[in-house]
Structure formats: structure tokens, C-alpha cells
Amino acid sequence: MVWRPDVTVAAVVQREGRFLMVEEHTDQGIRLNQPAGHLEAGESLLAACIREALEETAHRVVPTALVGIYQWPRPDRDLTYLRFAFACELRGHESSLALDTGIIGAVWLTPEELEEQEARHRSPLVMQCVRDYLAGQAFPLELIRHYD
Numbered sequence: 001m002v003w004r005p006d007v008t009v010a011a012v013v014q015r016e017g018r019f020l021m022v023e024e025h026t027d028q029g030i031r032l033n034q035p036a037g038h039l040e041a042g043e044s045l046l047a048a049c050i051r052e053a054l055e056e057t058a059h060r061v062v063p064t065a066l067v068g069i070y071q072w073p074r075p076d077r078d079l080t081y082l083r084f085a086f087a088c089e090l091r092g093h094e095s096s097l098a099l100d101t102g103i104i105g106a107v108w109l110t111p112e113e114l115e116e117q118e119a120r121h122r123s124p125l126v127m128q129c130v131r132d133y134l135a136g137q138a139f140p141l142e143l144i145r146h147y148d
Contacts, residue, residue, distance in 0.1 A: 005071070005079070005080040005081065005082040006038060006079055006080065006081050006082065007038065007039040007045075007082050007084070008036055008037060008038055008039065008081055008082070008083045008084070009036060009037065009039060009045055009048040009049040009052060009083070009084050009085075009086065010033075010034040010035070010036035010049070010052075010083055010084070010085040010086070010125070010129060011034055011035045011036070011049050011050075011052065011053040011061050011063070011085075011086055011088045012034055012067050012085055012086065012087050012088065012129050012130065012133045013034075013035070013053070013059070013061055013087075013088045013089075013090060014133065015090060015108065017110055018108035018109055018110050019034075019108065019109055019110075019111070019114065019130060020034070020035065020053075020057060020059060020090075020106060020107075020108060021033065021034060021106070021107050021108070021109050021114070022034065022035050022036075022056045022057060022103055022104075022105075022106055022107075023103075023104040023105055023106075023107055024056075024102050024103050024104060024122070025102045025103075025104065026102075026122065030104065030120070031120055031121065031122040032107075032109075032114070032117060032120050032121050032122065032126065033121070033122035033123070033126055034085070034126060034129060035052050035053040035056040035057050035059075035061075035106075036052055036056075036083070036122075037051075037052040037055070037056070037100075044144075044146035045084050045086075045144055045146070046063050046086070046141065046144070046146070049061070049063050049084075049086045049088065050062070050063070053088065054094070054097070055097075055099065055100045056099060056100050056103050056106070057099070057103075057106035058093055058094045058095060058097040058099060058106070059090055059092070059093050059094075059106065060090070060091040060092040060093070060094065061088035061089065061090060061091060062088060062089050062091050063086035063087070063088050063141060064086075064087050064088060064089055064138075064141070065086065065087040065138035065139060065140065065141065066084065066085070066086055066087075066138070066139040066140070066141060066143055066144065067085040067086060067087050067129055067132050067133050067137055067138065067139075068085050068128075068129065068132050068137060068139075069082070069083070069084055069085075070082070070083040070085065070125050070128065070129070071083075072123060072124070072125055081123070081125075083125050083129075084144075085125075085129040085132075085133075086141075087133060087138055111130055111134060114126070114127060114130055115127065
């Protein structure tokens with residue numbers, strides 16, 4: 001059997017000093033996360049980021065830079081997440097869209113509010129992505145090549 005990591009994407013969106021976050025039901029209770037999710041078959045990383053943000057928050061976003069690539073092994077679940085986090089700009093809101101199952105709603109939080117609620121984060125990657133974004137970590141999207 002060939003081992004493969006779970007590839008995920010995350011949208012890091014900041015507006016007026018606050019970050020777009022998602023409150024969601026998980027098997028560990030209600031958690032906070034960036035708009036994020038799994039890469040689907042045949043989908044590019046950028047398209048996955050745009051789709052996940054829309055499905056989970058009803059916000060349209062456009063990725064502008066790669067914040068980082070994060071590898072998070074989960075021995076307790078016998079899997080590893082490989083997360084591609086993208087800095088994104090807001091491009092609109094579709095208030096009539098139904099959010100994904102399990103999503104309670106979108107919230108805008110300051111970095112301080114996020115730190116205060118770190119115990120509620122879906123993973124340690126949530127705060128790390130915010131810290132990296134605030135530190136100015138931004139790699140050109142041209143680092144990523146998608147071939148059809």
C-alpha cells in the first residue's frame with residue numbers, strides 16, 4: 001500500500017486588522033479554522049482555496065501569495081496533513097449561499113482574539129499561518145505549477 005498525505009488548502013484573509021475564520025462542528029467540538037479543506041481530484045490548489053472559502057464563508061476570494069506549506073503528522077489518526085496556505089483578497093460576498101454542512105458561520109477575529117482562543121483552534125496550523133502572514137511571509141504564486 002502506498003502512503004499519501006491528506007492535501008489541504010487554507011485561505012488567510014485579513015480585513016481591517018481582523019482575520020476571516022470559520023466556526024465549525026468537529027468530532028472534538030466546535031472549533032475555529034481558516035476557510036480550509038481538502039483538495040479534490042483534478043483540482044488545482046488555487047481553485048481549491050477559492051472553492052473552500054466560498055463554500056465555508058460565502059466570501060469570494062482571490063489568492064495573491066503562498067503564505068506557507070505546512071506538514072502536520074497525526075500519529076493518533078494515522079495520517080499526515082499537507083496544508084498549502086494562501087494569502088487572499090476579498091472579492092465579494094454571496095449572502096444567499098448555503099454554507100457547507102458542519103459550518104456554523106464565518107467570524108472576523110483579531111490576532112489577539114485568535115491567540116486567546118487557541119485552545120479552540122482546529123489545529124496548530126491555524127495560528128502558525130496567521131503568525132507567518134503577519135511576519136510578511138509571502139511567496140509568489142508562480143512557485144506552484146498545475147498541469148492539466
